[in-house]
Amino acid sequence: MLDAAPLILVIEDEYPIQGIVEETLAEAGFASDILSSGEEALTIFRRNGKHHRALVTDVNLKGRLSGWEVARAIRSKDPDFPIVYVSGAAADQWASQGVPNSILLEKPFAPAQLVTAISQLLNLGSGQHT
Amino acid sequence: MLDAAPLILVIEDEYPIQGIVEETLAEAGFASDILSSGEEALTIFRRNGKHHRALVTDVNLKGRLSGWEVARAIRSKDPDFPIVYVSGAAADQWASQGVPNSILLEKPFAPAQLVTAISQLLNLGSGQHT
Amino acid sequence: MLDAAPLILVIEDEYPIQGIVEETLAEAGFASDILSSGEEALTIFRRNGKHHRALVTDVNLKGRLSGWEVARAIRSKDPDFPIVYVSGAAADQWASQGVPNSILLEKPFAPAQLVTAISQLLNLGSGQHT
Amino acid sequence: MLDAAPLILVIEDEYPIQGIVEETLAEAGFASDILSSGEEALTIFRRNGKHHRALVTDVNLKGRLSGWEVARAIRSKDPDFPIVYVSGAAADQWASQGVPNSILLEKPFAPAQLVTAISQLLNLGSGQHT
Amino acid sequence: MLDAAPLILVIEDEYPIQGIVEETLAEAGFASDILSSGEEALTIFRRNGKHHRALVTDVNLKGRLSGWEVARAIRSKDPDFPIVYVSGAAADQWASQGVPNSILLEKPFAPAQLVTAISQLLNLGSGQHT
Amino acid sequence: MLDAAPLILVIEDEYPIQGIVEETLAEAGFASDILSSGEEALTIFRRNGKHHRALVTDVNLKGRLSGWEVARAIRSKDPDFPIVYVSGAAADQWASQGVPNSILLEKPFAPAQLVTAISQLLNLGSGQHT
Numbered sequence: 158m159l160d161a162a163p164l165i166l167v168i169e170d171e172y173p174i175q176g177i178v179e180e181t182l183a184e185a186g187f188a189s190d191i192l193s194s195g196e197e198a199l200t201i202f203r204r205n206g207k208h209h210r211a212l213v214t215d216v217n218l219k220g221r222l223s224g225w226e227v228a229r230a231i232r233s234k235d236p237d238f239p240i241v242y243v244s245g246a247a248a249d250q251w252a253s254q255g256v257p258n259s260i261l262l263e264k265p266f267a268p269a270q271l272v273t274a275i276s277q278l279l280n281l282g283s284g285q286h287t
Numbered sequence: 288m289l290d291a292a293p294l295i296l297v298i299e300d301e302y303p304i305q306g307i308v309e310e311t312l313a314e315a316g317f318a319s320d321i322l323s324s325g326e327e328a329l330t331i332f333r334r335n336g337k338h339h340r341a342l343v344t345d346v347n348l349k350g351r352l353s354g355w356e357v358a359r360a361i362r363s364k365d366p367d368f369p370i371v372y373v374s375g376a377a378a379d380q381w382a383s384q385g386v387p388n389s390i391l392l393e394k395p396f397a398p399a400q401l402v403t404a405i406s407q408l409l410n411l412g413s414g415q416h417t
Numbered sequence: 418m419l420d421a422a423p424l425i426l427v428i429e430d431e432y433p434i435q436g437i438v439e440e441t442l443a444e445a446g447f448a449s450d451i452l453s454s455g456e457e458a459l460t461i462f463r464r465n466g467k468h469h470r471a472l473v474t475d476v477n478l479k480g481r482l483s484g485w486e487v488a489r490a491i492r493s494k495d496p497d498f499p500i501v502y503v504s505g506a507a508a509d510q511w512a513s514q515g516v517p518n519s520i521l522l523e524k525p526f527a528p529a530q531l532v533t534a535i536s537q538l539l540n541l542g543s544g545q546h547t
Numbered sequence: 548m549l550d551a552a553p554l555i556l557v558i559e560d561e562y563p564i565q566g567i568v569e570e571t572l573a574e575a576g577f578a579s580d581i582l583s584s585g586e587e588a589l590t591i592f593r594r595n596g597k598h599h600r601a602l603v604t605d606v607n608l609k610g611r612l613s614g615w616e617v618a619r620a621i622r623s624k625d626p627d628f629p630i631v632y633v634s635g636a637a638a639d640q641w642a643s644q645g646v647p648n649s650i651l652l653e654k655p656f657a658p659a660q661l662v663t664a665i666s667q668l669l670n671l672g673s674g675q676h677t
Numbered sequence: 678m679l680d681a682a683p684l685i686l687v688i689e690d691e692y693p694i695q696g697i698v699e700e701t702l703a704e705a706g707f708a709s710d711i712l713s714s715g716e717e718a719l720t721i722f723r724r725n726g727k728h729h730r731a732l733v734t735d736v737n738l739k740g741r742l743s744g745w746e747v748a749r750a751i752r753s754k755d756p757d758f759p760i761v762y763v764s765g766a767a768a769d770q771w772a773s774q775g776v777p778n779s780i781l782l783e784k785p786f787a788p789a790q791l792v793t794a795i796s797q798l799l800n801l802g803s804g805q806h807t
Numbered sequence: 808m809l810d811a812a813p814l815i816l817v818i819e820d821e822y823p824i825q826g827i828v829e830e831t832l833a834e835a836g837f838a839s840d841i842l843s844s845g846e847e848a849l850t851i852f853r854r855n856g857k858h859h860r861a862l863v864t865d866v867n868l869k870g871r872l873s874g875w876e877v878a879r880a881i882r883s884k885d886p887d888f889p890i891v892y893v894s895g896a897a898a899d900q901w902a903s904q905g906v907p908n909s910i911l912l913e914k915p916f917a918p919a920q921l922v923t924a925i926s927q928l929l930n931l932g933s934g935q936h937t
Contacts, residue, residue: 161915186917229383236382252366253359257385260800265681267706273796276923280910291525316527390670395551397576403666406533410520421655446657489773496772512756513749517775536663540650619903626902642886643879647905780930785811787836793926 162188165275168198168214168227169243178213181268187275195222199230211239211275216247225254232256239278241271292318295405298328298344298357299373308343311398317405325352329360341369341405346377355384362386369408371401422448425535428458428474428487429503438473441528447535455482459490471499471535476507485514492516499538501531552578555665558588558604558617559633568603571658577665585612589620601629601665606637615644622646629668631661682708685795688718688734688747689763698733701788707795715742719750731759731795736767745774752776759798761791812838815925818848818864818877819893828863831918837925845872849880861889861925866897875904882906889928891921 165182169175170193182189190209192198195218202209212231214224222230228240240259242251243266251261258281260274295312299305300323312319320339322328325348332339342361344354352360358370370389372381373396381391388411390404425442429435430453442449450469452458455478462469472491474484482490488500500519502511503526511521518541520534555572559565560583572579580599582588585608592599602621604614612620618630630649632641633656641651648671650664685702689695690713702709710729712718715738722729732751734744742750748760760779762771763786771781778801780794815832819825820843832839840859842848845868852859862881864874872880878890890909892901893916901911908931910924 163917185919232383253362255387257387267683269705269792270796270799272919273793273923274800276920280924293527315529397553399575399662400666400669402529403533403663404670406530410534423657445659492773513752515777517777532659533663536660539660540664622903643882645907647907787813789835789922790926793923794930
């Protein structure tokens, strides 16, 4: 059943939070590639082809690209790719800047919310559109 | 029950189609403001305040703004505003360019699909998020 | 396929609106029992057993019972019964007074919204929970 | 917008009902290919390639194939194909015999329910998985 | 990401269960305020303003108020407030007594169901209405 | 709240995976009956009556019955029974072979996905059809 852990692409530029996300995902059975900027994440995504199963991205990133832009770039390559945004101040922008069938987690949130969000979208993607 | 017909904002630059849309909406009990460009539609939307109940927009428009951009501009003012995109060639871009909780109608579509799409989103907006 | 028109129970105490609702439902292929008060509607509902397929009720009614109360009484007999509320001023009360899996139509609404709301709930009830 | 009417594949072996379905779909803006058996419908479906946009099938058919079997055969070729079942006695079999993301209409139903069911599934298929 | 644990308001009058709920929520990353009666919970909710993120309430409570009534009182202040009901005998009353967009957990249930239920509703509330 | 752990029926014929599933479910608060073939699982299901709350089944099984067939047999007895399929190679068959309102988990998947899938379907079954 569990030959390999599904790999989640994470964009988060605050180091303490990187550790918490990595640990939360590992405990739930996911592997993670954690990058500090949208540019790095897109480079990894394009190189790895189909290996990543979902994106978790902060909205406000240090580089030139916002989380909204990274998600659009990934969806233009893979229209069904699961997207989870994490946001503090920008939560009200989701309705205009988010992509369809994505989830926004408002900070602060519980680790269980992140795990449930990824699982809901992966379970959706594998079949049930509910 | 029906003191006034709900007013739908429509952006469509082909004249024969304008007529069909207007007639379809009128038969279903909706009124419509039909504009030829995104710029005109945004002007009307901003001036009229809360009077429009939904947007139906072609994706490829003659002006500077695409349907994707008009929808984002409207959602940034009203995060719950119902959006229906109409598209021929651009249907595969919805997953990266559309806003959350919108509907895309691929051309050619039946008038009943347009009426159902608007009704589903309005019924959602008035309460049931299902 | 269409041996008999599905029968909708309607509670509406304004006579001109009764006519519009009846005509809208008839054009869509539904039959309707239109009553002026919640008390009358419950009497009919209890007498007819399983013959009604959905309830459409105004929220503010002239009798002792509100539309919220009639819907709860019907759901306590038939937990899957489709409910559509129609409301002008009371739209913001749906989140606290409505029953689960119901739809609220805010006045003014288009006849097509009423037909779509009933059809969505009937199609749900016959199977697809989406 | 409406260069051609979307084509619906219909399997119905009772002649009076064929006429009602054809007229209902035409009024809603759909074209229809109406066949009397599952075998004929599959032949047409396989020959026409991508031209049909949805299937409406009675469950109990005169030929060797049931509506359940025709739907599975079509979905094995096109996993996203919209399916609407029509059924009288067999309604309780949908949970075990239906395919995912399909709709069952229990007889008797209103023409508006058929139109809404097809529109909901087409609108879903073109993007919004809700 | 996780500056503070989201605070869940819990109404449960059996002490052993209070402990299990508190521990389950804490392991998932939520904080909890656990009260023994609906009256106490409403007092806390009204005093704390926007600090609680969701309600988990048993249906049968020792005080004057049932869980159904507490949920309606909270929703009349905050129409989007996530509600999870917990119930043994009263499960069949949800369809008539529950509020829209709530979840009922039938006893006995697994701790993971409680965590998933809260997370689903919070993730919905932060954006995706699916 | 948690008088007894909800019992999940699991069909999995690879022993190492049986252990992982059992442990994952136990940590989430579920009990499990793990069988090696569809035939055994149906025997247990029929004998136990209403005691199982959900089915988790691999699609490719060693016996005569596939996971698709076991799920149909169970749903013909209990139309609301929650079904989760687990599949490696057969993931694309879900759209034609799966039952309505089921979830397919594509291998490899994280344990959290299994827990979320079961919880989503149980929470649905207890009321909210979303």
